[in-house]
Amino acid sequence: MEPLPEPAGAPLAVTPAEPPAETPAETPAETPAETPADTPAETAAPAAIACRDVSFDYGSIRALADVSFTVQPGEFATLVGANGAGKSTLYALLSGLFAPGAGQVSVAGIDLRRHPTRALARLGIVFQRSTLDGDLSVRRNLRYFADLQGIPSDVARVRIDDALRRHAIADVADRRADRLSGGQRRRVELARSLLHDPTVLLMDEATAGLDGPSRRDFVAHVRSLVDALGVSVLWATHLADEVRPSDVTHLLDRGRLLAAGPLAELLERHGANDIESLTTMLRADPAGGARRS
């Protein structure tokens, strides 16, 4: 059976994360079950997320075809595609909800299929639809998640108080989750996803349902946290204005990865004005998409 995860013994601090190469769980001495293929070289940190030739079918419909990409440690990467491009399917595979028909997914160098609990311990996830328990308070929702992560009570209390302050939701801590505004719910879900101090944060259309100001505020908030915590983020969106020119962008279309790289570079290389025209261009000529290794 898969080894159980190792909960933290110390509260989360608002300081940049340690380089992943220093993490004991990734050294062979601590994890005899880990094969050399899963374990990075001592000098090189493993990719925060590595997807290799991942395919997935819904019956006879191919949802993802040979998708390969990586997200580097501390990187804010975006996964951009129109509705139906395969983003949510890809997120279901990255979070272990579905198993890929072919290919491999690893998180911080850990194969998700072979060591799911250890890989999931490194993932924080904000789903497209709210997954808060509506009839529980914000604090109780966070506590439930901390328990699921196996975090000790005393540590959980400190982290929850810290998260409530950091995400500016302390004033609604005792309010039922179904009485929160859309923006507040997203902040609670973000706070929850970071409670166990993950290496990678998956955000699947996390601004869905938010109005313009709330959306901008939320995106800025996440970006500020990335800088503070050093966590890697894979941000899925179909909204071009959520992507900065410097963001490493993975362009997904009809289940295929068309291109990957900093958005500004991609646009310049293909002479496109925006993401939509870039997609149209690359859809017609898929070989023109530059894959980022």
Place this chain on the structure above:
Amino acid sequence: MTTHVADAPRRDRRAPFRALRGIVVREALRFVHQRGRFFSALVRPLVWLFIFAAGFRSVLGVSIIEPYSTYIRYEEYIAPGLVGMILLFNGMQSSLSMVYDRESGSMRVLLTSPMPRAWLLVCKLVAGVSVALLQVYVFLAIAWFWDVRPPLAGYVTALPALLLAGLMLGALGLALSSFIRQLENFAGVMNFVIFPMFFASSALYPLWKIEESSEWLYVLCTINPFTHAVELVRFAMYASLSLSAAAVTALFTAVFLGIALYGYDPSRGATAARARR
């Protein structure tokens, strides 16, 4: 310095029990918030006890059968069956909440937590049974005033039997929930599972009575796992142990749990099939 949860140098063996606590507390809070569920869970067997049993007392005479040492009133006979009814409905209610959680998305939080999926499902089962046990003892307390009075020791010896029976029926619900795609489909399945299981069992009438009426129905009742769960509880309430009932109940618990684990496996079973539809 930041300490990553996943990077702590030791394995915390208490982590799974924290997950168990979290799931049990959540289920209990949900139960407390849904007071209607508590009352409806209680009213159902009480109606059977107060009205049905009173009406059928004279029609359905019960001779001396194990574990009873003397003639008993019909109310006393059906009490273990009604306890089984509470466990059966609660098992289905728990799985209904699994289907609801899956539709509402909150199931994702559970399934993406870093615990073995089998353990998470067992935690859900235990949480559901804990809530059911509370209902059972409240029911038995009310039934005491209706002269359903097993020996005091029976209230204690019934506990492990209730736990096992509850686990079996919860596992059945869990297995069903893994194969049910939508909430709307659940009501139909409940009708096809709950009522046949309840009526084709020894909950309301002894098996010898059924055998007198219909041989095939008798055979059906003897292979119905609910019959064995009820008999297990019946014997335990009178401080006795029915080994055969315990063995069959344990066997079906393992079978149903195995089906549920298969169904919730993302690479096999119903979860994979659902993803591929």
